[in-house]
Amino acid sequence: MTDVAIVGAGPAGTRAAEVLVRAGLRPVVIDEAPDSGGRIYQRPPRGFTRTDKTLYGFEAAKARALHAAFDALRPHIEFRPETLVWNIRQNILFTSHAGDMGEVPFGHALLCTGATDRIVPLPGWTLPGVTSLGGSQIALKAQGCAIGHRVAFVGTGPLLWLVAYQYARAGATVAAVVDTTAFTTKLRAMPGLLRGGATFAKGFYYVGWLRAHGVPIIEGATPLAILGSEAVDGLRIRTSGSEQQIACDAVALGWGLKPETQLADLAGVPFAFNAAQRAFLPQQDASGATANPSIFLAGDGARIAGADVAELAGARGAWAIVAARGLAVDHGEVTRLDAALARHGAFRSALDAAFPFPARLAATMPDETILCRCESVTAGELRATARAGTTLPAAEVNRAKALSRIGMGRCQGRLCSPPAAEVLAAALACPLESVGRLRGQPPVKPIPIMPRSPGSAP
Amino acid sequence: MTTQADVLIVGGGGAGCSAALHLALRKVRCVLLERGLVGGQASGVNYGGVRQQGRHPAELPIARRAREIWGRLPALIGTNCEFEATGHLKLARNATEEADLVAYMEVAKAHDLPLRMIGRNAIHEAYSWLGPTIVAGSLAPDDGVANPRLLAPALARAARAAGAVIRENSAVAGLAHDGAQFTVQAAGETFRAPALLNVAGYWGGEVAAAFGEPVPVSPLSPNMLVTEPLPYVIEPNLGVVGGNVYLRQIRRGNVIFGGGRGESDPGRPAARPLPHVSLTGMNLALELVPHLAGAQVIRSWTGIDGEMPDHIPVIGPSRTTPGLLHAFGFSGHGFQLAPAIGAILSEILLDGRTDVPLEPFRIDRFGPQDPLHG
Numbered sequence: 001m002t003d004v005a006i007v008g009a010g011p012a013g014t015r016a017a018e019v020l021v022r023a024g025l026r027p028v029v030i031d032e033a034p035d036s037g038g039r040i041y042q043r044p045p046r047g048f049t050r051t052d053k054t055l056y057g058f059e060a061a062k063a064r065a066l067h068a069a070f071d072a073l074r075p076h077i078e079f080r081p082e083t084l085v086w087n088i089r090q091n092i093l094f095t096s097h098a099g100d101m102g103e104v105p106f107g108h109a110l111l112c113t114g115a116t117d118r119i120v121p122l123p124g125w126t127l128p129g130v131t132s133l134g135g136s137q138i139a140l141k142a143q144g145c146a147i148g149h150r151v152a153f154v155g156t157g158p159l160l161w162l163v164a165y166q167y168a169r170a171g172a173t174v175a176a177v178v179d180t181t182a183f184t185t186k187l188r189a190m191p192g193l194l195r196g197g198a199t200f201a202k203g204f205y206y207v208g209w210l211r212a213h214g215v216p217i218i219e220g221a222t223p224l225a226i227l228g229s230e231a232v233d234g235l236r237i238r239t240s241g242s243e244q245q246i247a248c249d250a251v252a253l254g255w256g257l258k259p260e261t262q263l264a265d266l267a268g269v270p271f272a273f274n275a276a277q278r279a280f281l282p283q284q285d286a287s288g289a290t291a292n293p294s295i296f297l298a299g300d301g302a303r304i305a306g307a308d309v310a311e312l313a314g315a316r317g318a319w320a321i322v323a324a325r326g327l328a329v330d331h332g333e334v335t336r337l338d339a340a341l342a343r344h345g346a347f348r349s350a351l352d353a354a355f356p357f358p359a360r361l362a363a364t365m366p367d368e369t370i371l372c373r374c375e376s377v378t379a380g381e382l383r384a385t386a387r388a389g390t391t392l393p394a395a396e397v398n399r400a401k402a403l404s405r406i407g408m409g410r411c412q413g414r415l416c417s418p419p420a421a422e423v424l425a426a427a428l429a430c431p432l433e434s435v436g437r438l439r440g441q442p443p444v445k446p447i448p449i450m451p452r453s454p455g456s457a458p
Numbered sequence: 459m460t461t462q463a464d465v466l467i468v469g470g471g472g473a474g475c476s477a478a479l480h481l482a483l484r485k486v487r488c489v490l491l492e493r494g495l496v497g498g499q500a501s502g503v504n505y506g507g508v509r510q511q512g513r514h515p516a517e518l519p520i521a522r523r524a525r526e527i528w529g530r531l532p533a534l535i536g537t538n539c540e541f542e543a544t545g546h547l548k549l550a551r552n553a554t555e556e557a558d559l560v561a562y563m564e565v566a567k568a569h570d571l572p573l574r575m576i577g578r579n580a581i582h583e584a585y586s587w588l589g590p591t592i593v594a595g596s597l598a599p600d601d602g603v604a605n606p607r608l609l610a611p612a613l614a615r616a617a618r619a620a621g622a623v624i625r626e627n628s629a630v631a632g633l634a635h636d637g638a639q640f641t642v643q644a645a646g647e648t649f650r651a652p653a654l655l656n657v658a659g660y661w662g663g664e665v666a667a668a669f670g671e672p673v674p675v676s677p678l679s680p681n682m683l684v685t686e687p688l689p690y691v692i693e694p695n696l697g698v699v700g701g702n703v704y705l706r707q708i709r710r711g712n713v714i715f716g717g718g719r720g721e722s723d724p725g726r727p728a729a730r731p732l733p734h735v736s737l738t739g740m741n742l743a744l745e746l747v748p749h750l751a752g753a754q755v756i757r758s759w760t761g762i763d764g765e766m767p768d769h770i771p772v773i774g775p776s777r778t779t780p781g782l783l784h785a786f787g788f789s790g791h792g793f794q795l796a797p798a799i800g801a802i803l804s805e806i807l808l809d810g811r812t813d814v815p816l817e818p819f820r821i822d823r824f825g826p827q828d829p830l831h832g
Contacts, residue, residue, distance in 0.1 A: 392626075
C-alpha cells in the first residue's frame with residue numbers, strides 16, 4: 001500500500017510532494033504528461049532548445065523553480081508519467097499507461113487534477129484552425145509552433161491577453177484580441193484587482209504591449225461566427241450595434257478555465273454550486289480536506305485560482321495529509337500558507353467579477369450551433385428536450401443528456417457541459433443551479449480495449 | 459391536499475409508464491408516482507436489448523406479446539424509441555454451450571418464436587468479424603435493440619397526453635389500505651384509489667412487504683460500457699450461452715457491451731460499475747469480436763433492478779390485499795417485456811382476466827419469508 005498518492009504533477013502536485021517528502025513520506029506522483037510542470041509550466045520535449053524566458057516569459061523564474069524542485073524530489077518519490085487515473089474506488093486509483101491497466105492502493109490521495117478551457121461554442125467553432133486558448137498556448141510552449149499565421153484571440157480573462165502577447169512575441173500575426181467583457185466591467189472590479197499586485201501589473205503590461213504594437217483590441221464585443229468552409233478564413237463579431245469581419249486563418253477561444261473534477265466526483269466528494277464560477281464544485285475546507293477522509297483536493301482541479309495559489313494549496317493539502325497521518329506538522333509553515341491563501345482569495349473574487357463567464361452569449365447561441373462536438377448535438381436539439389415532444393421534457397441536464405446525447409461522446413461533457421447547462425437553464429427560464437450537473441461516470445478519459453493474458457492483473 | 463383516482467401506480471419504469479398509458483387509453487383515472495425521474499433506474503439505463511430468444515419458457519408468452527407492441531410503438535406513442543429488428547444472435551463457445559442452443563430450439567418452436575441454428579462454418583462465413591472461439595449460434599431474426607433512455611419518458615409522455623397524471627420527484631412516504639381504498643403519501647400530498655400497482659423494481663419488495671407479503675428480492679446492477687464510434691459492421695445483437703457478455707453496435711458506430719455486475723446502494727439510491735468487472739468485460743468482448751482491440755471505451759454505467767432467486771419476475775395479484783397488483787423483480791431482463799406488462803396489468807384490473815399465463819410469477823411461490831428481511 002502506498003501511503004500517499006498525488007494525482008497531477010503541476011504546481012500543486014509538485015509542492016505537495018515536496019512537503020510529503022520533507023515529512024518522511026515517499027508519495028506516488030501520477031501525471032498524464034511525460035514530465036512534471038502541469039499545463040501552465042509544461043516542459044518542452046527533450047532536445048528542444050528554446051529558453052525558459054521564451055517559453056514562460058515573466059513566469060520563467062517560477063517555472064524554473066518548480067521544475068528544479070520536482071527534479072530534486074525524483075529520488076524520493078515514485079513518479080509515474082504518461083499515466084491516466086481513469087477511476088477511483090474506495091482506496092484504489094485505477095491507472096492506464098500505454099495500454100496497460102494498473103492499480104495504486106493508497107492511504108490518502110491528493111487530487112491536483114488541474115483545469116481545462118471553458119469554451120462557448122460559436123457557429124464554425126469545429127472548423128480546422130479553431131483551438132482553445134489553452135491549446136494554442138500548449139502548441140507554442142511545448143512544440144514551438146503557432147496554430148496559424150494570422151490568429152484571432154476570442155474570449156475573456158487573463159490568459160486571453162497573455163497568449164495573444166506570447167504569439168505576437170513569437171512572431172505570429174495577431175489579427176485581433178476580442179474580449180467579450182466590456183472595459184467598464186473590468187473597471188468596476190479594479191479595487192479588488194489592485195490586490196493582485198504583480199499579477200495585475202503583468203496583465204496591464206500585455207494589454208499595453210499589444211496596443212503599442214498595433215494589435216486591434218476590441219472589448220465588450222459579441223463574437224457571432226467563425227467563417228470558412230474547409231478551414232478558418234475569418235471571424236464575424238458585433239460591437240455596439242455594428243457588425244465587422246476580421247480576416248484570420250486561426251482562432252483561439254477561451255473564457256477562463258473549468259476545474260477537472262471527475263475524480264473528486266467518483267471519490268464521492270459532495271459538490272455545491274459556486275455562483276461566481278457558475279459551476280458545481282467539489283466541497284473542501286481551507287486545508288483541502290473533503291467529506292471523504294482519504295481524499296484531499298488542491299489547485300485548479302478543485303476551484304480555479306491560478307498557479308500561484310495552486311503551489312500554496314498543494315503544500316497546504318499535503319500538510320493536512322501529514323496531520324491526518326499523525327506525523328509532525330510544521331505549524332509555522334501552515335500558518336504562513338493559510339495567510340497567503342487568504343490574501344489570494346480576495347484577488348480571485350475580483351478576477352471572477354472582472355472576467356465573467358458570458359452566460360448570455362452561451363444561453364443565446366443560435367439553434368444551429370453545434371454545442372456538443374463529439375456527438376454533433378446542436379443547441380436547438382438541446383433546447384428541444386426542454387419541451388415535451390415525443391417524451392417528457394427535461395428539467396435537468398442528465399435527462400437532457402439521455403434524450404439528446406449531449407455530453408455522451410469522447411469528452412463525456414468535459415467541454416460542452418458548462419455552455420449546455422446555460423442553454424438548458426435559459427430554455428427552461430430557471431436558475432443555472434437548478435438544472436444540476438452531469439453525473440460523473442468512469443472512465444475519466446477514454447481507455448483502450450487491449451488483449452490481456454488471463455493471469456495478468458487485474 | 460388529497461387526490462382521488464381509480465388506480466395508483468408506484469414506480470415510473472417501463473412497466474409503470476406502460477400501465478399508465480394502457481389505463482389512460484381506457485379512460486381510467488390513474489396517478490403514477492416516481493421517486494426520481496421516470497426511467498431513472500433499470501428501465502432507462504439498461505443495455506437496450508429487445509430479446510425473446512433464451513428467455514425462461516414462462517416469460518415467452520409475455521415476450522411474444524411485447525414484441526408485437528414494439529412493432530407498433532410509433533402508432534401507440536409517436537416514436538419507435540430507436541427499435542430495430544436487427545436479429546439476436548446467441549453464440550456458443552464450446553460443445554456444451556452448443557448443446558444448450560440446440561435444446562432451446564424446441565422451446566422456441568412451442569412458442570412460435572422464429573429461431574435458426576447456424577453451424578461453425580456458416581457462422582464464420584456470415585459474420586466474418588466473430589472471434590475464432592465461436593463454434594455455433596442461433597439467430598432470432600425478429601429480436602433486436604432499442605434506446606432504453608427513450609422508452610419510459612416516451613411512454614410517460616403518451617400516458618400524460620391520454621390523461622394520466624405522471625408525478626416525478628414524488629417519493630412514496632407512506633402506504634396504507636383501509637379495506638376499500640389505498641392511501642399513498644408522496645411529495646407532501648395524499649393520493650387515494652381502490653387499486654394500486656406495485657411496479658417499483660427492486661423497491662417493489664418494500665411495497666410488497668408493506669402489505670405483509672415480503673419476497674426474497676435483491677438488487678441487481680448490470681455492468682455496462684460503450685466505445686467510441688467505430689465503422690458499423692456488427693448488425694445483430696449478440697449474446698452468449700450463460701450470459702457473461704452481451705454486445706451490440708448502434709448504427710452511429712458505438713459498441714455497447716456488458717457483463718458481470720456493478721455495485722449499488724438502493725437506499726440512496728446509487729449504483730456504479732466496478733473497475734475489475736469492466737476490465738473483464740472488455741476481455742470477454744474482445745473474444746467475441748477481436749477487431750475491438752485498441753478501441754477506446756468512453757463510458758461505463760449501471761442502474762438498479764430487482765432480482766428474484768429464480769430469475770423471473772413477480773407478476774399478478776397480491777395474496778393479502780384486494781386491489782393490489784404486483785409486477786417487479788424483472789431480474790435484469792424486463793426492458794423488452796415492459797410494453798406488454800402495462801397492457802396485462804390493465805386487463806387484469808379492468809377485465810378481470812388476461813390471456814397470458816401468470817401462474818409461474820405468483821408472489822407466494824417462495825414460501826413464507828422473514829418479514830424483517832423481505
